[in-house]
């Protein structure tokens with residue numbers, strides 16, 4: 001049986017550490033506060049926003065909710081962000097994505113002050129990550145590094161293969177693995193002989209967005225497999241980009257879906273909020 005990397009337990013551990021730190025902050029008059037902006041009422045976004053507010057409440061972070069109508073203009077949204085940028089009582093600003101189609105997502109991300117960019121999506125945050133400076137890191141890849149470290153899985157010197165090159169997962173993931181001294185290969189939809197490349201991986205990170213695509217043909221014996229994907233199977237049960245049952249037969253460690261990467265994303269968002277308040 002492989003080691004099942006328990007994202008639920010590890011994220012809880014992180015949230016409890018943050019809870020203690022926030023209690024200490026409260027004692028010295030610092031009150032970490034996250035502004036959560038949602039435009040429209042996309043059902044998946046409503047669930048994500050609810051979970052983020054719940055995590056804030058658990059840790060002791062104040063969350064200020066801004067629920068804006070679907071018809072909100074880009075100018076109105078940017079005006080709200082600018083107001084929150086200059087509000088000293090707000091440490092982090094999060095705009096739940098996706099925003100409605102008439103709003104330019106990049107413009108919204110760029111209007112958030114980098115020191116309040118707890119999602120780590122602002123070009124300044126991404127630039128800092130690339131050149132090894134301090135700054136906020138995208139929560140899902142940051143959470144994966146924590147999963148590996150807290151499961152005693154060494155990254156240094158390992159062959160790390162990332163499938164996916166999105167701005168929020170694949171690219172920052174690759175840079176973080178490089179920062180941990182992994183040898184990193186990035187695959188995408190134009191990669192030739194994908195299985196040949198992925199079978200080189202000691203650590204395989206899968207962020208493709210294709211239900212259970214990765215079977216054991218893509219994986220080396222004894223590899224560590226991290227599954228970022230999130231889908232519903234034919235029985236409406238959550239599943240990932242990896243065929244868990246099939247791949248589990250040969251790997252040394254693997255994340256389940258649910259209960260793997262998912263809970264870590266929120267834990268790292270909370271970590272970034274506390275960090276913003278600490279600064």
Ligand code: NAP
Pocket residue numbers: 140163164165166167168169170187188189190191194207208209210228229230231241261262263265
């Ligand atoms: P995305 O923006 O759709 O990117 C998918 C990437 O996979 C792209 O780079 C694409 O290549 C590549 N790809 C697609 N089909 C491929 C194939 N057959 N072979 C090789 N590469 C292929 O997705 P994302 O935002 O990174 O998310 C990936 C998955 O993670 C989704 O299932 C999403 O729901 C999930 N997710 C989960 C969390 C969490 O907290 N658990 C957070 C974020 C995302 P090209 O660039 O060439 O198109």
